[in-house]
Amino acid sequence: MTERARISVAIVDAETSGNVGTVARAMKNFGFKDLLLIDPPPYGPGTEAAGFAGRARADVLAEATELTFDALVESYHTIAFTSMTTSGDTKHIRYPVDTPDALAERLNGVDQSVALVFGRERIGLTNDELARMDELCSIPADPTYPVLNLGQAATIALYELRSLTLGDTQLPDDPHKCASPIEVEALFDHIDSFLDTIAYPPERREKTEIMFRRVLGRTDLTPREVSTLHGVFRCCEQLLDRHDLGQPQE
Amino acid sequence: MTERARISVAIVDAETSGNVGTVARAMKNFGFKDLLLIDPPPYGPGTEAAGFAGRARADVLAEATELTFDALVESYHTIAFTSMTTSGDTKHIRYPVDTPDALAERLNGVDQSVALVFGRERIGLTNDELARMDELCSIPADPTYPVLNLGQAATIALYELRSLTLGDTQLPDDPHKCASPIEVEALFDHIDSFLDTIAYPPERREKTEIMFRRVLGRTDLTPREVSTLHGVFRCCEQLLDRHDLGQPQE
Secondary structure: OOOOOEEEEEEEOOOOHHHHHHHHHHHHHOOOOOEEEEOOOOOOOOOHHHHHOHHHHHOOOOOOEEOOHHHHHHHOEEEEEOOOOOOHHHHHHHOOOEOHHHHHHHHOOOOOEEEEEEOEOOOEOOHHHHHOOOEEEOOOOOOOOOOOOHHHHHHHHHHHOHHHOOOOOOOOOOOOOOOOHHHHHHHHHHHHHHHHHOOOOHHHHHHHHHHHHHHHHHOOOOHHHHHHHHHHHHHHHHHHHHOOOOOOOO | OOOOOEEEEEEEOOOOHHHHHHHHHHHHHOOOOOEEEEOOOOOOOOOHHHHHOHHHHHOOOOOOEEOOHHHHHHHOEEEEEOOOOOOHHHHHHHOOOEOHHHHHHHHOOOOOEEEEEEOEOOOEOOHHHHHOOOEEEOOOOOOOOOOOOHHHHHHHHHHHOHHHOOOOOOOOOOOOOOOOHHHHHHHHHHHHHHHHHOOOOHHHHHHHHHHHHHHHHHOOOOHHHHHHHHHHHHHHHHHHHHOOOOOOOO
16 A cells, blocks of 8 residues: 545635535545544534534545645645636736646645645635645636536535546446457357357348457447357357257367 | 537435535536436535535536436446445445546547446445446545445546547646746856856856756746746846846956
């Protein structure tokens, strides 16, 4: 197990209890533990936060730390998530920004206490708050409506940064393991001999073989699917055999 | 403008009106328009859905289409989003799965009517429903808690698939434009001459120059930042000049 970055998640002045719960749930889904709350709404048992947090209510939410904005800035390398606006004379406060995928790459191997900082619902972080952040990050979106909900922005950010916190995911290493070329070729051979067995019309033979190759070639068959297809042809062959209907194979 | 894939988003039997709104908002954030609802909760004006949808309430949500599960399966190439479970004899229903980033790549250029299908909150899609889907996709997450909330799963999926629907995002082509090596070298030259001007101790000179090079080299300075740093040194130089305090430059 390699050492991983210490990454906390901070929410500044959230209005909606449910959003705090949504962020806590995303943290647990993607391997983050340390939730920092600045001027939070109620988030104890029975609140919307507890309802939205799912199984994160027992750890991430229950163990959240309340602190001041000053303490946040002093104790962490702060990365603010903000909707991109480049207008007017605040541009130097709001530029340059990273995207979440670029941030995941940059933070890989960085050894410091990082806080991902999310602002209040309607107005995000103020320019004064943004000016005190060490870095900015913005989620690419439709230019006609790039303003994400707080909980949704945090969900995407934590999903993108999961490689910094998770050793493994629930998915197998290859969630779509393809059959080897040898296995696939053996299937095509079986199809060939099956076409012999059923005395497929010679004049349509070539086009049909190509069709099988094209269709099955596009589908990235798994070993199990290859095996199942063999089974289908074999089942049919055995039925024909039992009734002496198949064409004899040389 | 190139032709882009026709991608709809379907929600099957959602319990919570707010989740329908969250999905609608994410659709508008990431350039999706066509929302399909199977057995939906109330989502008209004044409902939680309308509140959570933000500016998507006027188009994505208002123009949503209600249809049956049978109609969905018959009219679209269906891609189900499901939490990955590989246990027991339903494995053939739930495997193989794609990940959202692999799906974005695969669907690029595909010319068909695709529906991204999200299931109900607590149990997702049933095995019977999954068996009728054309493809499966699962979001990689912490194996100890891989079950995402419906709205959060859809938000991540639509974020990952945004390249299929959005020509541009609100971010500039390069949201972090770096200064050129020539600009950065000119800054180091300026620092050198500045150190001369302030008669920096010769025995510390080399290490300090290296320090500047390392620190500024790591930060991917923007042209504006380079220009601002020049300005800081220049300001100091001019002050020293006015008081005849600077060391004369050869």
